[in-house]
Amino acid sequence: MGTDTYPPDVNGAALFTACLARGLAQRGVDVHLLCPSPEGAPGVERVEGVVEHRLRSMSSLVHASVRLALPPGAPGHLDRLMKRLRPDVVHLQNHFIVGRLLLGAARRHGVPVVATNHFTPENLFAYLHCPPALRGALGAYAWRDLVRVYSAADHVTTPTRIAAQLLVNKGFRRPVEAVSCGTDLRRFQPLRGGEAERAAARSAARRRLGVPDRPTLVFVGRLDAEKNITDLIEALPHITVADAQLVVAGSGSQRRRLAALAAERGVADRVHLLGHVPNADLPDVYHSGDVFTIAGTAELQSIATLEAMAGGLPVVAANALALPHLVRPGHNGYLYQPGAAADLAKYVSEILAAPEERARMGEAARRRAAGHDHQASCARYEEIYRDLARRRTPPPER
Template sequence: MAVTVPSLLRTRQPERHGRSQRARASGGTPCVLIGTDTYPPDVNGAAYFTARLAQGLIARGVNVHVLCQSDEGPPGVEVRDGVTVHRLRSMPSLVHATLRLTVPAGTRGHVEQLLRRLRPDVIHIQNHFIVGRLLLSAARRHAIPVVATNHFMPENLFNYLHVPEALRTAIGDLAWRDFCRVLRDVEHITTPTRIAAQLLLDKGFQRPVEAISCGIDLSRFHPSRDAGTTEGGADEARSRVRARLGMADRPTVVFVGRLDEEKHIEDLIEALPQVLVADTQLVLAGTGSQRQRMERLAAEKGVADRVHFLGFVSHEELPLVYRAADVYAISGTAELQSIATLEAMASGLPVVAADAMALPHLVEIGRNGYLYQPGDTGELAKYLTTILSSPEERIRMGEASRAMAAPHDQANSLARYERVYRDVSHSHTH
């Protein structure tokens, strides 16, 4: 929920200013300005992480503001889900149907005014593009330390930018060199997993990189609590959820995320006819540029009646999608962590995942699921069959998934970020 507050900065600024000074002097909670090029209502992992981070920090008593692009065009200030969000003037993206981009011209003055009024102890940027660069430059002028979190992989942009396959390696190398140049002087850099941290080092970043999980809300994502302690009770609970979501009541493989090129949804659809458990269905929750192509592929493979496109799922109903499933499958090859996979694990689902990027970080083969070679749909189908054909295996792996997801409780991530903010703020003033 968003509430427009045109004069918020003017009416509240004296309080913010004083609190920031006390934070510097006493080592208390700092004032944090989070900058990002994507924020709800945008639908993507970086936007959701940033919103959860801001909301979670505010719930812990941290003084947080967010700077991002306007979701409608004109600049303004609003309160969204308890977070004060400062929106910069934006324009439609030429390569993405829903994403808007900050208009750089004329924004420096807005950023300067905001920093003078808030006087943040720390700036936390979520990317190195338009808003990130604006804040990096301003932070240096105002001697404010910067924390950066990386959600970037060139592969996630190639489809939108229509980069030819033959040029992707060269353009990817250029993009990584730009990344290293822009963020080389930040005080602290984080990324969601150790694998993602090692990727930055392999791409030439020459500073220490800390892995901090994006975190998940274990109070929202959990197995159905009305399932009882038997498999029969779990089956009944799943049946009720499927009916609520308009799904057929049959063995269910689920994927949650964008239906875009780097997600390789075709693996999941092409594997479905090879799954040896009768009437297995694939449920895809999300939107994206590849939906129509995937619908055509499902028809070509003769499984259109068993591929269910849920489309966009609301925040409130998302936990139900996982509770409707028997197993979670993910075929993406450019995941820096995969929050959706963690949510599925917390919900008690076994996982079959592509053996690519950070996904192996979430799967212990034979314990909570399996890894398959990207593109090998026969192998994917074999593992899905193994799990779906054995209720005992499914329960055992689901319990292991839940246990493995527990350390990713967002409370742990929020506490670590608070410590990072205090540390960089303290070291910057001494």
């Protein structure tokens, strides 16, 4: 498996790759993973059953947490790995430096390739400080580049049918299979008991996080421009339920801007930017909330939304890209038009003001999340690998 982003990086692609690699290892698959070193120096170690081959790296200069693998010497290193490991299949998680290097090595050694797309150009614009006037041209080039690279793969996947259709719309001419990122239904569970017991558990979760015991909107994710967290803050003064607060778990480039906006709107005491929350503590974040809110417009699925739904939270989400794949209005939450903070506030107010309806929507969210079991996703990828391995052709004569 190859990826340019992997823990300790914090983003959806890194999280999915780690969950898939470790989930496959638990199923008995021998998983070796190539990714950039977080410190720069190369190394190999086994973590949760996965052999991590950390490649020499350097700072990307455009983002503090993004590092780039250094290609010099890498092709020879990958050739030696291929000869030693003799993998049945290679799985790419992106089409950048590591993805291209590993694709080339797989082709030289006759190893079938699976490629999964987590990318949209919007993910790059903020990092590259791209002027809005250039985004159309840059986005079109980025899609053409992805299509060219992934056209060399034997099997292409992406998390949702909407994301698959997007890839086709951008010029990809091969079948694309939707395989959910999935979520750990055993780890992310709703609060148990009657309303009084659930309320007590929510209060306890808020205490552990150090936030007041108030009606709570929750968001989990990077604090970057394409997440549009400004919508959530702009909505807060318009929520009709008294003292409603926003709890945000995550770090990113927009933190100062969000804090300043909260102060400008007079809600600084009701916006809690927790920063990075360790993965082990994420269930507490969801349990602290009454409703999950997400304003991102570049989500090919949204693992955080799946986790929140598995935890029994209704969702108010932007009606953009793949989020409508998860939210059925009036059933497990509502969709609002991106930028329409007043509508976001209206839907949140309705949910917060009606405890019985909120509980019903939370139960529906959990049922909907049950269709995205992480174990089922791991099983499907294992089936794909086995099928490709059976049809493997010998490498070309050299």
